[in-house]
Amino acid sequence: MNKDSIEQCADVLYGAIKSQSTVKPLTETHPDISIDDAYSISLRIVEKRVADGERIVGKKIGVTSKAVMNMLKVGQPDFGFLTDKMVYSQGQDMPISEQLIQARAEGELAFILKKDLCGPGITSADVLAATDYVMPCIEVVDSRIEDWRIKIEDTVADNASCGLLLLGDSAVDPREVDMSTCGMVVEKNGAIISTGAGAAVMGSPVNAVAWLANTLGEYGIALKAGEVILSGSMVPLEPVQAGDHLRVSIGGVGSASVRFV
Amino acid sequence: MGNLTKPEIEQLAEHLENAELQQLEVVKITDDFPHMDYEDAFDIQWEIRRRKESRGNKIVGMKMGLTSWAKMKQMGVENPCYGFLADYFSRPDGGEVKHDELIHPKIEAELAFVTKQPLKGPGVNIADVLRATDFVMPAVEVIDSRYKDFKFDLKSVIADNSSSTRFFTGGRMADVADLDLKNIGVVMEINGEVVETGAGAAVLGHPAASVAMLANMLSERGEELPAGSFVMIGAITAAVQVNKGDSFIVRYQDLGTVSGKFV
Numbered sequence: 441m442n443k444d445s446i447e448q449c450a451d452v453l454y455g456a457i458k459s460q461s462t463v464k465p466l467t468e469t470h471p472d473i474s475i476d477d478a479y480s481i482s483l484r485i486v487e488k489r490v491a492d493g494e495r496i497v498g499k500k501i502g503v504t505s506k507a508v509m510n511m512l513k514v515g516q517p518d519f520g521f522l523t524d525k526m527v528y529s530q531g532q533d534m535p536i537s538e539q540l541i542q543a544r545a546e547g548e549l550a551f552i553l554k555k556d557l558c559g560p561g562i563t564s565a566d567v568l569a570a571t572d573y574v575m576p577c578i579e580v581v582d583s584r585i586e587d588w589r590i591k592i593e594d595t596v597a598d599n600a601s602c603g604l605l606l607l608g609d610s611a612v613d614p615r616e617v618d619m620s621t622c623g624m625v626v627e628k629n630g631a632i633i634s635t636g637a638g639a640a641v642m643g644s645p646v647n648a649v650a651w652l653a654n655t656l657g658e659y660g661i662a663l664k665a666g667e668v669i670l671s672g673s674m675v676p677l678e679p680v681q682a683g684d685h686l687r688v689s690i691g692g693v694g695s696a697s698v699r700f701v
Numbered sequence: 702m703g704n705l706t707k708p709e710i711e712q713l714a715e716h717l718e719n720a721e722l723q724q725l726e727v728v729k730i731t732d733d734f735p736h737m738d739y740e741d742a743f744d745i746q747w748e749i750r751r752r753k754e755s756r757g758n759k760i761v762g763m764k765m766g767l768t769s770w771a772k773m774k775q776m777g778v779e780n781p782c783y784g785f786l787a788d789y790f791s792r793p794d795g796g797e798v799k800h801d802e803l804i805h806p807k808i809e810a811e812l813a814f815v816t817k818q819p820l821k822g823p824g825v826n827i828a829d830v831l832r833a834t835d836f837v838m839p840a841v842e843v844i845d846s847r848y849k850d851f852k853f854d855l856k857s858v859i860a861d862n863s864s865s866t867r868f869f870t871g872g873r874m875a876d877v878a879d880l881d882l883k884n885i886g887v888v889m890e891i892n893g894e895v896v897e898t899g900a901g902a903a904v905l906g907h908p909a910a911s912v913a914m915l916a917n918m919l920s921e922r923g924e925e926l927p928a929g930s931f932v933m934i935g936a937i938t939a940a941v942q943v944n945k946g947d948s949f950i951v952r953y954q955d956l957g958t959v960s961g962k963f964v
Binding site: 618620621622623624625632635636637638639640643674689690691692 | 906
């Protein structure tokens, strides 16, 4: 894709975010789109958001589970950017009806960094050394592509389908928890809907963060001290709407709960 | 009140136990005995148990089955079921199961409770179970329905000892007070690949709820769980098919691992 098409796609998607509307898959309107094109679009949207006053506070990793990789026919995850506008904390309601289009919730570990991580060459030991603490997190993903009819290029361009996120009630030193075996229980409106464990995310959420640092290194981007890194869902995505209540608990870490309005 | 006669119960018990011992696939027994009820189904299971004990086998524990809501919904039933564990079912951590001795085995990641006080229903609750528990340890169950293609209804599976066949124990024992049983995570790997993950709450919301339900179900027959009972709670993960040559390891949060091989 040429620069003009990338700019045009970025405008279309950013417009969709702001107006809470959906667009046709870019892979249909621009069949020649490559993954690199998609990341270029995503980066342009972030630049526009920053120009409009948002602040980058972290990054997210998506497509970390085998099920979603198979669905999108890819062998690796993707990433997106988190801005201050997306972040909620335990105790706050999350206004998905006025901010999102087709919300789906997932549960994951958020890593809060105390040192920069810049690939290539980042190992899981580097990730642990750079992690200040981990927190339970509910991420609500959203797609600006109609009916979630996404291929990998669509979700990459659309900021890895990022929506809003909520950080939970505890922060735990990474040396206190085995992030590969820690269990997760998700309750929606009081009923247990799914369980999982850290290993569902690329063997361990730590591996996912290392992958992100190494992949972003190729684009000259670092994970920075103080940033929030979402490591990817341990459980299947769950559609949510205003009025729903969701609770995610993680063994040895804590829980996050939210009311959607 | 059961609907089958004593000779029919004995005949069906012999039929299903032979299927187990000779690795024969059979059709679900409710096809030929559509009027059998749940009491008949348990009568058949207890008759199989009696047959084994009369031959000198020891009963070493109990298990719960169909304890996840997903599985119950799939089966269209509102209740789990139980079965017994005979001495020759047991395998140590790192042990082997001969695949040829089974029909179409699958493995499930579970936990086992070992009790130090009797549990007698009705009315046993989670608190009773936690107080009566000596320790918890990891367990992996091998299930092997004698029914063709695992096609059965709840009565047929109860009569078939709830598909019980082998189990591995291992890992590390722990006091219930030191565990977060609801959130405890498990990771199942077959031949080095992660195939299933889950957490304790997948079993009836809390692993101890499964033991309570077992005590209450047993009380319907005037039975109880004596002190020293070994109870497997049912699957935290989906059951996964295993083939000859496969090896597995299940990793448990704070409880170590259980591994084994199918040879």
